[in-house]
Amino acid sequence: MTRAIMIQGAGSNVGKSLLVAGIARAAVRRGLSVAPFKPQNMSNNAAVTVDGGEIGRAQALQALACGRDPVVDMNPVLLKPETDVGAQVVVQGQRLTTVRARDYAALKPTLLPRVLDSFYRLSQSCDLIVVEGAGSPAEVNLRAGDIANMGFAAAADVPVVLIGDIDRGGVIAQMVGTRAVLDPADAALIKGFAINKFRGDVSLFDEGMVTIADSTGWAPLGVLPWFADAWKLPAEDVMDIASRGGGDIRIVVPRLNRIANFDDLDPLSATPGVSVDIIPEGRPLPLDADLIILPGSKSTIADLDHFRAQGWDIDLAAHIRRGGHVLGICGGYQMLGTRISDPDGLEGPARSVPGLGHLDVQTTLHPSKRLALSQASYLPSGDPVSGYEIHLGATTGPDTDRAWLSLDGRPEGAASPSQRVRGCYLHGLFAKDRFRAAYLSDLGKPVAAGDYGGQVQATLDALADHVENHLDVDAVLAMAAEVQRPSD
Incomplete structure (x- = not known):
């Protein structure tokens, strides 16, 4: 019964x-x-x-x-x-x-x-x-x-x-x-x-x-x-992601209008020594960020327009010129490329727009949505990663030759020649403790691996x-x- x-x-x-x-x-x-x-x-x-x-x-x-x-x-x-x-x-x-x-x-x-x-x-x-x-x-x-x-x-x-x-x-x-x-x-x-x-x-x-x-x-x-x-639990609303403050590593995330699948941020905000700051519209991206994450979006082109309207494209370019690191996940990955095309009008009027141009890749949206739980490895360290894919479109271009993940046996992601700008489609990857520690250590400020899953339980x-x-x-x-x- x-x-x-x-x-x-x-x-x-x-x-x-x-x-x-x-x-x-x-x-x-x-x-x-x-x-x-x-x-x-x-x-x-x-x-x-x-x-x-x-x-x-x-x-x-x-x-x-x-x-x-x-x-x-x-x-x-x-x-x-x-x-x-x-x-x-x-x-x-x-x-x-x-x-x-x-x-x-x-x-x-x-x-x-x-x-x-x-x-x-x-x-x-x-x-x-x-x-x-x-x-x-x-x-x-x-x-x-x-x-x-x-x-x-x-x-x-x-x-x-x-x-x-x-x-x-x-x-x-x-x-x-x-x-x-x-x-x-x-x-x-x-x-x-x-x-x-x-x-x-x-x-x-x-x-x-x-x-x-x-x-x-x-x-x-x-x-x-x-x-x-x-x-300490995964947040339902992005503004519920609370930075513990005072961390040696400062991660900055622009709050997109249609931000989606931002659970990537929960393990980061729970990591000792890391602060995650969600930046609302009307405020510049801080100058002292170690890493800027462009998160997922439900309406990538519309959110890219919003990103530019805030002047964040100028802040991001300045951050990269100063040697800062950038990670785009899913919609954020698409924004970092040179062009996004939506020929079928899946997210609004059919159009093709220039991206931010920090990765030499192009994205075309198409009706078939990829939904998958995936296993991967972080190529620089070999650490295992797991997560999920939930996106429209395919991304191609020269910078995909510098993939930094192996996802279900295939190369995934793209990186700039300096490796300071990266993008990928895999959500939830920071929940893996060893990968999270390895990725953050690449910023030049080592952190302990921790036990995020144990903390949630x-x-x-x-x-x-x-x-x-x-x-x-x-x-x-x-x-x-x-x-x-x-x-x-």
């Missing part, structure tokens, strides 16, 4: 993703087989799955908390914003279409059967599914055709625990207001609530918990203090301890309902 419980939020960024990971790890430690599930996610930070698709990076972390490989059924609908008004729609791991936001409402009802299909299939492989909502169910203007919150919970008959974020202020109004605007049938699906991100003495909110419980009829499940070690255990100490996990698990598959 498989059971399921859904964690929804009274707003965005209330900490649902981490709570799902913490609850899942706590349930695993009770001897349960657990899987995460998010019906719909919106993120350009994707993970490649073992079954050859892509899902949100947060669900990949939750799968790790469960001790499972990520599969596409854990996040059947992934929206990847390409412009301010449109997004690519990925369904069960594969691109379905690109739609404008106003047209997505008409598409959503057709996706619910696919979402339920993934949910029921996932339920066949575990004892418990911990479901994560998106945004807030209080957005009742989006209720018609909803597949992310109450629309899914009602269709699959999954009970809900509502989470509020006290750090933002007004949490009582968030919770009671949510109850007030919900349809009675939806409100009845909520069985309990908890408050997250409390700073200070949690007993000071005892009266607040009583007020919410009395006003809503929901069971109070706990007040969770701020989890200070969250920075230890932090997930600490998160589970935190959840156990402040949330009534037994009550949450008791609220989970049996999954009723259509064939039952």
Whole structure:
């Protein structure tokens, strides 16, 4: 018998993703087989799955908390914003279409059967599914055709625990207001609530918990203090990547409008002696950077235009003239070349534009997306590397003769004659400790290899301890309902 419980939020960024990971790890430690599930996610930070698709990076972390490989059924609908008004729609791991936001409402009802299909299939492989909502169910203007919150919970008959974020202020109004605007049938699906991100003495909110419980009829499940070690886990938003500061090696990353798959930065920011600074628009790239990383992008040509509009192309050229190092990953690799061509208009109007010109390579985008988990080695040192590829297009040119990776037995990447400017398509490569140490040591400032994977696992255990100490996990698990598959 498989059971399921859904964690929804009274707003965005209330900490649902981490709570799902913490609850899942706590349930695993009770001897349960657990899987995460998010019906719909919106993120350009994707993970490649073992079954050859892509899902949100947060669900990949939750799968790790469960001790499972990520599969596409854990996040059947992934929206990847390409412009301010449109997004690519990925369904069960594969691109379905690109739609404008106003047209997505008409598409959503057709996706619910696919979402339920993934949910029921996932339920066949575990004892418990911990479901994560998106945004807030209080957005009742989006209720018609909803597949992310109450629309899914009602269709699959999954009970809900509502989470509020006290750090933002007004949490009582968030919770009671949510109850007030919900349809009675939806409100009845909520069985309990908890408050997250409390700073200070949690007993000071005892009266607040009583007020919410009395006003809503929901069971109070706990007040969770701020989890200070969250920075040690892969970030869902690029601005959550926190530099520890004071490092001998300064890595600078321009924040592209459509930055994608920036999990390359998490192991770097967690490395002692390394600081990672995310530079927002309107600020120059710092003069004292040891390494500038051009990250992945969901809309490479548009982000290249944005890069130039900030004057970052001038800063980058000056950095290279001073002998600085540059690494472009995926979209950033394409930008470093001499030209990017999009003849089919895959990322906007069909066009061909000059690149930054720091690598003698050219890229042509084409409709076929490469999705692959890959094994590689770092040619200068021979250290093993693993990661994933998730990109459109092919890159060719003279500088690919100076490939610096061997990827699944073939040369990968390109380098300038000085080797100070490099690019490649492999994401996630810095998670390998020996490679990370070797690459950073090439900057002239040796660092220790460390144990990034071990740190992530230890932090997930600490998160589970935190959840156990402040949330009534037994009550949450008791609220989970049996999954009723259509064939039952």
